[in-house]
Amino acid sequence: LHPAQAQKTYQIGTDVTYPPFEFANEQNQYVGIDIDILKAIAKDQHFRVNIKPLGFNAAVQSLEAGQIDGVIAGMTITPERKQKFHFGDPYFKTGVIMAVSQKSKIKGFSQLRHQRVALKTGTAAATYANSIKAKYGFKTVTFDDSNNMYQDVVTGNSVACFEDQPVMQYAIKHKTPLKIVTAPANKGQYGFAVQKGRNADLIAKFNVGLKHIKANGTYQKIVAKYLGAQA
Ligand code: GLN
Known part of the structure; x- marks a missing residue:
């Protein structure tokens, strides 16, 4: 990377406590399937994320108001939400x-x-x-x-x-x-969301990164870490 091209940091809203997708562990670190997947994708695609545990409804409202760049919060892709948000490829069944x-x-x-x-x-x-x-x-x-x-x-x-x-x-x-x-x-399925008409680059990176972490086994390792062999 050229030094002038510092990695972009995106502000990402999430739920407060929604295990196994997002929660604070015993060391008080913010972890879970959503958090680990997004961090692995960010690493793969050379961007940074600042995770903000706002609560589910507050995160969705903030995204709609354009106050944050994206939401990952066990957020179901629904026809109504697709009117307002642009979802990345689905990543988990619900x-x-x-x-x-x-x-x-x-x-x-x-x-x-x-x-x-x-x-x-x-x-x-x-x-x-x-x-x-x-x-x-x-x-x-x-x-x-x-x-x-x-x-x-x-x-x-x-x-x-x-x-x-x-x-x-x-x-x-x-x-x-x-x-x-x-x-x-x-x-339905969970998806990573951005506001429609904004951060299309972030969705593109998310989708490529998701494909990569599925192909190299990282995705499967993350899911197994929280759900065990059943997943
Ligand atoms: N999957 C549900 C939804 O999208 C609940 C998400 C949540 O509570 N974090 O509405």
Whole structure:
């Protein structure tokens, strides 16, 4: 690299705590599948990233307002979001599930009538739950982060929550006392997002870098580090 061409630093918004995709580890370093993938791609494509754990909804709002360059936050590629954002190639499969307390007798949406359901603001899971809310007659309460949403169900304030399957599976494996009771709905994939019409170069670099880290095994190593051999 020519010395005059210092590596560009992009401001990247992410969720606060969304394991295994982004979270602070025991050494208080910010890690996870999203963070490690983006860092590996940045290294491969010679750019730098400044990771800002803003919270999911705040990160998406900041991106829309042009205050940051990109979002990587287990962000589902949806038709509505494609109107506003330009997504890189999909990098992880997901779907929306409902989880209830481990001791709960609730097995499906029809048992939610007049009950309270916990949702996370601005998420694809909340959009899905809101789309079936009238049909099944439940009430909702919203949270800005996943853990507070889970705790509302654990304490019994809400009877269920809606979350992404890989994230809920990971939380349950790591001792969150909930269980998944529905099959994944609105299946889709996670994508790295920029504002439409801005940072097209960053998306191009992301896509080339993603191909490289898949071809050289780095992607698979990162996923296995957090999810084990199952992935
Ligand atoms: N995948 C969900 C969405 O895109 C939730 C993301 C998150 O909570 N970080 O809406």
